[in-house]
Each structure stands twice: as structure tokens, then as C-alpha cells.
Amino acid sequence: MARILIVDDSPTETYAFQGMLEKHGHEVLTADNGADGVALARQELPDIVLMDIVMPGLNGFQATRQLTKGADTAHIPVVIVTTKDQETDRVWGRRQGASGYLVKPVSEEQLSSTVDAVLAGKAQD
Numbered sequence: 001m002a003r004i005l006i007v008d009d010s011p012t013e014t015y016a017f018q019g020m021l022e023k024h025g026h027e028v029l030t031a032d033n034g035a036d037g038v039a040l041a042r043q044e045l046p047d048i049v050l051m052d053i054v055m056p057g058l059n060g061f062q063a064t065r066q067l068t069k070g071a072d073t074a075h076i077p078v079v080i081v082t083t084k085d086q087e088t089d090r091v092w093g094r095r096q097g098a099s100g101y102l103v104k105p106v107s108e109e110q111l112s113s114t115v116d117a118v119l120a121g122k123a124q125d
Contacts, residue, residue: 001025002047002119007037007063008081009055013104017050017081020108021115034058038066041073048118051098053082053089061096068097077118081106099123 004026008014011032018028029044031037034051035058041049049067053060060080067073079100080093090101099118102110 003027003029004115005029005031005037005041005046005049007031007034007049008052009033017111020111024112034060034063038063041067041076046076048115049076049078050081051078053080053084061092064096064098079114079118
């Protein structure tokens with residue numbers, strides 16, 4: 001299936017998402033902060049990135065912007081996965097180039113359908 005990079009500073013969230021995605025046959029890469037996530041995305045060129053927002057150092061909005069505006073990574077869709085549930089956060093995420101936006105907690109069905117839709121070229125909210 002797809003190679004998916006999870007960028008999240010919560011080991012618990014990362015573990016849960018990794019389990020859900022691997023169950024559906026995806027290969028999972030992980031990074032626990034925005035800077036490492038951007039570096040790993042540039043190195044590995046995953047099919048999709050799942051990006052938390054609230055992280056130390058480079059936050060998810062900044063990392064998303066770097067990936068979606070970078071010449072080598074602009075083709076990689078980024079789905080923001082966060083606890084931030086305000087409309088302004090969704091709008092800001094879109095302005096950074098995100099292809100989707102999920103609010104935690106995320107069910108396996110939500111995650112799987114969003115990943116499939118984004119990989120098929122359809123933006124998700």
C-alpha cells in the first residue's frame with residue numbers, strides 16, 4: 001500500500017496510528033517533532049504525511065508549510081491530525097497547504113478513509 005510518515009510528539013498517538021495504518025497494509029515511518037519530520041520526509045519521500053500541530057520547536061503548521069512549498073516535497077500530501085478544533089485552525093492549515101484535517105481522537109475508520117481519499121487526490125476536511 002502506501003508509505004506514511006507520522007509526525008507527532010506523543011508516543012501514545014504515534015503507536016495508535018501506526019497500529020491502525022499497518023493493519024491496513026501501510027508502511028509507517030515516524031518522527032517525534034516537526035524538524036525531524038521535514039528532514040525524514042525529504043529523505044524518504046513518503047506517499048503521505050500525518051502531521052500533529054502542537055509540537056516543540058517547529059510546529060505542525062510550520063512543518064506543513066515547509067513540505068508543501070518545498071520543491072522536493074510539494075507533491076506529498078499532508079493531513080493535519082490534531083486536537084485543535086477551531087475553524088481558524090482548519091483555515092490556517094489549508095493555507096499552509098494541508099490536504100486534510102482530522103481532529104483527535106481519530107477512529108480507525110476516519111483515519112483509513114481520509115488516507116485513502118487523499119492518496120486518491122481528493123482533499124478532505
